[in-house]
Amino acid sequence: MTISIDTAAGFCPGVRRAIKKAEDELGKSDEFFSYGSILHNDSEMHRLEDQGLSIAFKDDLEKLGGKKLLIRAHGEPPETYKHLEKIGVEVVDATCAVVRRIQQQVSRAADEMKEVNGQLLIFGRKEHPEVIGLAGNAKGMALILESKDELDVVDLSRPIRLFSQTTMDADQYLFISDTIQKGVREQQEEPDFIRYDSICRHVTDRIPSLEEFAERSEVIIFVSGKESSNGKKLFNVCKDKNPKTFFISEPDELIREWFDGVSTVGISGAASTPQWLMENVAQKIEEII
Numbered sequence: 001m002t003i004s005i006d007t008a009a010g011f012c013p014g015v016r017r018a019i020k021k022a023e024d025e026l027g028k029s030d031e032f033f034s035y036g037s038i039l040h041n042d043s044e045m046h047r048l049e050d051q052g053l054s055i056a057f058k059d060d061l062e063k064l065g066g067k068k069l070l071i072r073a074h075g076e077p078p079e080t081y082k083h084l085e086k087i088g089v090e091v092v093d094a095t096c097a098v099v100r101r102i103q104q105q106v107s108r109a110a111d112e113m114k115e116v117n118g119q120l121l122i123f124g125r126k127e128h129p130e131v132i133g134l135a136g137n138a139k140g141m142a143l144i145l146e147s148k149d150e151l152d153v154v155d156l157s158r159p160i161r162l163f164s165q166t167t168m169d170a171d172q173y174l175f176i177s178d179t180i181q182k183g184v185r186e187q188q189e190e191p192d193f194i195r196y197d198s199i200c201r202h203v204t205d206r207i208p209s210l211e212e213f214a215e216r217s218e219v220i221i222f223v224s225g226k227e228s229s230n231g232k233k234l235f236n237v238c239k240d241k242n243p244k245t246f247f248i249s250e251p252d253e254l255i256r257e258w259f260d261g262v263s264t265v266g267i268s269g270a271a272s273t274p275q276w277l278m279e280n281v282a283q284k285i286e287e288i289i
């Protein structure tokens, strides 16, 4: 059997940088915290926890005065930074540069929309930490749309600025944008609508090569944390091209029958899937077939 690992899979630059920052801090001191999981991958988080990383949640913050806390690649709203400063927590900021840029654009767009009674829309999952961070920069102006089915809440007669969570589906975002643009043109004499190109290139650029990869093997094993938006999206890309695509988070979830009569297997993963985990999956396939 030939097993190939997708060379384009694995950490995106934002996640890689956050892990590097955590590892640098863990090398300097025995005690280091991250505000929530650094990435949606339990195996990689366990590896970091074994090095001394502790995960802190909102209720834990008050106890962390004088200690160091990593802000992960998803970023945080400005209130979090203010609060951490107030209670004396030292911030190690690993907000991804892409997310940081969008936060700044959201902040400027919010000021602009306030002046003209406009609306600031964010296409994303309400509970997703990145969306909470983006909305926090919108000074109370953000209206979050989780899908195109919620478009009826948009007032097309007012100026509009549209953003998306970096890992949302590009086609859905385009559909939402085109629908708003059409409505704005119909309802405004001088249409005032801007869509920001806020879907991350590290997600969209992977899709064509992933589609090709999915077609090259009889069976695809897609490895990702169950909570990863990016993982769910890329899994569906694979599944559309190759119906024999299976989602796993750990090597132990492999099922021997998936490989009956199969001679080529491809292994791919999300932007938060470590390379070593895909290698462990390859090894486990060798063991069980």
Ligand code: SF4
Pocket (backbone or CB within 6 Å): 012, 013, 014, 015, 073, 074, 096, 097, 098, 099, 166, 167, 200, 201, 202, 203, 271
């Ligand atoms: S997917 Fe893109 S925006 Fe998100 S952390 Fe990675 S590089 Fe940054």
